Amino acid sequence: MPGALNFAPSCWHAQTRTSYTPRLRYPIPMPSRHHTFLLLAALSATLTLSAADKYAVDWTRQEPEIFEHYASLIRMDTSSPPGNETKAAEYLKGVLEKEGIPAQVYELEPGRGNVVARLKGNGSKKPILLMGHLDVVGVQREKWTVDPFSAIRKDGFIWGRGSIDDKDKVTSALTVMLLLKRMNVPLDRDVIFLGEAGEEGDSRVGIGFMVDKHWPEIEAEYAITEGGTTGARDGKVRYVQIGTTEKVPRGVRLVAHGPSGHASRPRPDNPVLHLAMAVGAVASNQPPMHLNDTTRTYFERLATISTPEEADRYNHVTDPARSPAILAYLAEHEPIHSSMLRTSIAPTILKAGFRTNVVPSEAEATLDIRALPDEDMPKFYDYMKKLINDPQVEIVPNGRGGREPGKPSRFDTDLFHSFEAAQRTMFPGAITLPTMGVGATDNSQLRAKGVQAYGFGPIIDEKDAQGGGAHADDEHLRETSLYKEVEFLWRSVFPVVASK
Ligand SMILES: [Zn+2]
Incomplete structure (x- = not known):
């Protein structure tokens, strides 16, 4: 149902045109304006085609080299901490400089190189x-079935x-650099x-x-990195996710205070009890739902390629009559979607007591909070305080962990349109999902x-998505996905960098 989609960019575009049309002193008759537009469009299509033809890439021929760099990088153990990224940074510097692309390594601490x-x-x-x-x-x-730093090819x-x-x-980024340089684009x-x-x-x-x-070394209008998945079902790509915003990690500790004493004489102000009730209160109540431009568009577009049952849920998630049941379903069956709808709270660490027969004077829980980018945190802490409703329990924010929330990236940029064009070329019938x-x-x-x-x-097929993902034991990627990922980056970047 593409007609149901509401794309903000085209609305802005329409408004802009309306506002400048009256300023034309000699209005051009509509047919010839239209005609000129068509001519220009045809001409630019021809130019684009010829540029694409001139710089066409034989992807099969690129595969051995792509594999070589990828495998070399995996074989360098850069587990963080301690990281030891400099060996990978130096490797990349070597590859780039061999092609005549100057590169430099920057370290804040020894061994922690950026290139x-x-x-x-x-x-x-x-x-x-x-x-x-x-x-x-x-x-x-010991949990891996293969050497985690071998880059072994299997199945x-x-x-x-x-x-x-x-x-x-x-x-992928390295390959795009090498190709642009070699073809002298x-x-x-x-x-x-x-x-x-x-x-x-x-x-x-x-x-x-x-x-x-x-900053001057990396200052840019656009950036591309991790933050999306290309989802496939039965070998066919259904959607290409393009990350435009992300949640903000905010750690919080709940600290319960009370008198210490002999465990044979329990008191109602036992801090362990108060902490347990506070954790229960905040973790079993889902914070309120709130959609933003990205998530609204995401669910609208996702509904267009989903089964009727799935689409019905995505289209009615904000319907007050249906929402409670839909949210409960998503929390159980689609935890990522549940998390996308709200600031989430997950208790992760509990610390209390040291002996069976001693009531401690303090008990502490760590909560991993993932805030929506526009969440008002002081208000959110007030909301938690009301839920906990206990003067013995204190909420102690841990800070942002270095991640500053910024404005979501737009869907109306040249680069976003280029992602959509690359998706249409490589995966016709799929959709691009902000x-x-x-x-x-x-x-x-x-x-x-x-x-x-x-x-x-990269492309992750639903049937391959059980285990072996990012951060999991036995992390692995389908070899064809790697090559498609490189090609997708090339097709997305080329039109926004190559001179016409
Ligand atoms: Zn990562």
Whole structure:
């Protein structure tokens, strides 16, 4: 039901046209204006086609090289902490410089390298930043069925820590740089490559450091990195998610206080009891639902490719009569969608007591709160306080963990349209879904600086999605997905960087 969709960009466009039409002193008759428009459109289509033809890529021929860089990166153990990203940064610097693309490594702390390289354009447009993080989360080796740093090929997949998060993005960005350079594509804007450290838990040494201390090296109009999935069912791509905004991690501790004493004489002010009730109160009540432009569009578009039952839920989630039942269903069966609809609270750590027979004077719980980008946190803490309704329990915010909320990136930019065009070419019949990530990425710091920053990701088929995903044991990616991911980035970036 595309007619049901309400795309804000086309509304703005329509308003702009209405406002300037009356200012024409010699109005051009409609037919010839229209005719000129068609001629120009045809001409530009021809030019675009010829540029695309001139710089057509034989993807099968690229595969061995893509695999080589991807596997080399996975084989470098950059588990964070400690990270040791510099070895990966130096590897990439070597690859880029061998092609004549100057690159530089920046470290805030020894071993925690970020690598930056730049292809110069003619400066008529502002730069674009292609980014991927070099570090990975750690592994519990005994839980893996393969060596997590082997990049072994098995059953059509490539296995290893970082295979989905995030060495596929690093490889995609690297390949786009190499292809643009080798084909000598004339560029309207600089194309900047950034492999960053510390994304997994310490972005202070990575994107935080680059934004604070080396902003001129990476300043851009657009950025692309992780933050979306390309979803397939039975081998056919259904949607391409493009991350336009994301939730903001906000840790909170609940601390219950009370008198310590002998456990043989229990009292009603036992802090363990008060903490347990407080955790129950905040975690069993779902915070109120709130949609933004991204999530509203996401559910509207998703409904167009869903089963009738799914579509019915997505289309009626805000219907007051249906909402409670739909939200309960999503909480149980589609936890990502449930989280996209609200600021979420998950208790993760409980700490209380040290001996069976001692009532402690303090008990503490850690809550992982993922806030909507426009959440008013003081108000949200008030909401929690009302739910807890207990003077013995204190709410202690832990801060933002370095992620600053920025404005969501727009759907009406050249780059977003280019994502949609790449999707139509590569995956006809699918849709492009602007998406709000429920996790956090380094795009957050870039959006806070006003960059239109987008997330994308590899094809994950529903039947492959059981285990082995990002951060999971046995992380693995279908080999064909890797090549399609690189191609998608190329097709998205090329039209917004190549001179016409
Ligand atoms: Zn990641």
